[in-house]
Amino acid sequence: MNEIDKNLLKEISEDSKKTSDAYNIRKNGKSIDRKTNPFIDIVSKEDNKGIDVYVKENTLLGIVHIPVLLTESGLKDVVYNDFHIGKNSNVIILAGCGVHNDEHKDTEHDGIHRFYLEENAKVKYVEKHYGEGRGSGKKKLNPVTEIFMKKGSNMTMDTTQIKGVDDTLRETKAVLDEDTTLVINEKILTNKNQNAKTVFDVRLDGKNASTHVTSRSVATENSYQEFVSNVTGNAKCYAHVECDAILKDMGCVKAIPEIYATTPDANLIHEAAIGKIQGEQLMKLMSLGLSEKEAEDVIIKGFLK
Numbered sequence: 001m002n003e004i005d006k007n008l009l010k011e012i013s014e015d016s017k018k019t020s021d022a023y024n025i026r027k028n029g030k031s032i033d034r035k036t037n038p039f040i041d042i043v044s045k046e047d048n049k050g051i052d053v054y055v056k057e058n059t060l061l062g063i064v065h066i067p068v069l070l071t072e073s074g075l076k077d078v079v080y081n082d083f084h085i086g087k088n089s090n091v092i093i094l095a096g097c098g099v100h101n102d103e104h105k106d107t108e109h110d111g112i113h114r115f116y117l118e119e120n121a122k123v124k125y126v127e128k129h130y131g132e133g134r135g136s137g138k139k140k141l142n143p144v145t146e147i148f149m150k151k152g153s154n155m156t157m158d159t160t161q162i163k164g165v166d167d168t169l170r171e172t173k174a175v176l177d178e179d180t181t182l183v184i185n186e187k188i189l190t191n192k193n194q195n196a197k198t199v200f201d202v203r204l205d206g207k208n209a210s211t212h213v214t215s216r217s218v219a220t221e222n223s224y225q226e227f228v229s230n231v232t233g234n235a236k237c238y239a240h241v242e243c244d245a246i247l248k249d250m251g252c253v254k255a256i257p258e259i260y261a262t263t264p265d266a267n268l269i270h271e272a273a274i275g276k277i278q279g280e281q282l283m284k285l286m287s288l289g290l291s292e293k294e295a296e297d298v299i300i301k302g303f304l305k
Contacts, residue, residue: 001032001069008069008098011162012128020094023065024051026079028072040064040091050080050112053093057086057118065094068111073103073137078110085153087118096128099139099164108140115146117153117180125157131164138166147174147182151206154181160304161188161196170198176237178206186215187304190223190251197226204237204266213241218300219251228256233266243272246303248296 001009005027022040025033031051036042039059043052053064070077085091101107117123131139147155161168174182182202190196202211211231219225231239245253259268277299285295 011130012096020065027069059089062091068097070099074105076108085121090122101133103135106138110142112144120152122154127159130162149180156183176209182211184213188217191220194223200229210238220248232260236265241270245274
């Protein structure tokens with residue numbers, strides 16, 4: 001890897017490769033480095049459009065690292081990654097995509113990740129997206145996550161769009177069985193003329209299934225964000241969806257919530273709050289010697305932490 005690759009890797013995953021039990025690094029549409037072990041296997045799909053990750057039953061505290069790097073302007077990379085998480089296993093999966101574009105052509109990565117959690121499996125999934133480069137070509141990232149959870153399984157999904165992504169459509173779909181828990185924490189920052197749309201579609205089919213979705217976003221300059229959530233409760237279940245956004249300059253945010261209970265035993269809640277940085281927050285920080293811009297940066301950083 002060259003210096004650009006190393007910088008992208010640092011932005012989306014720091015030094016995770018050193019601590020991972022298994023990893024697969026993909027650059028410009030091809031796998032360039034891989035490591036496996038007896039408990040976690042990574043197998044290329046026959047068409048080279050992705051990988052299958054197999055985590056054996058009862059695997060504890062395994063760490064899997066699967067970053068994607070794009071440095072070729074004009075490339076549209078589509079990858080299908082499937083994760084098969086064995087019964088009673090407990091793993092951390094570190095993903096994300098870094099794009100560097102110095103040219104005029106658009107560069108795009110569409111990552112379709114499918115998770116199959118067996119009974120009592122536990123997954124923490126961390127995904128970071130980042131774009132950079134001096135070119136006029138756009139950096140586009142369109143992640144799709146599909147989650148299928150069997151009885152007693154648990155998944156936490158932390159996603160962050162750091163900066164530099166011009167256009168993104170983020171889709172997350174989940175089907176929850178009995179006694180399952182899905183927690184999703186999303187953070188997005190947009191500026192300039194960037195656009196970001198997030199769609200959550202969660203179906204709670206099993207008794208005592210629960211989900212908690214939190215989206216925190218900041219839209220600055222002329223950027224636009226849209227948040228869509230569809231939660232369906234088909235059994236005795238619980239869901240709580242939160243959308244909190246800060247606006248700055250001419251930034252715009254649109255929230256479209258939908259909750260659908262097909263039984264009286266479904267307990268579904270949605271909350272949305274959109275507004276600008278409060279004046280008293282700015283004044284308090286400025287009284288400590290910070291400029292207005294520095295104070296705004298501190299508030300935004302704390303909000304997205």
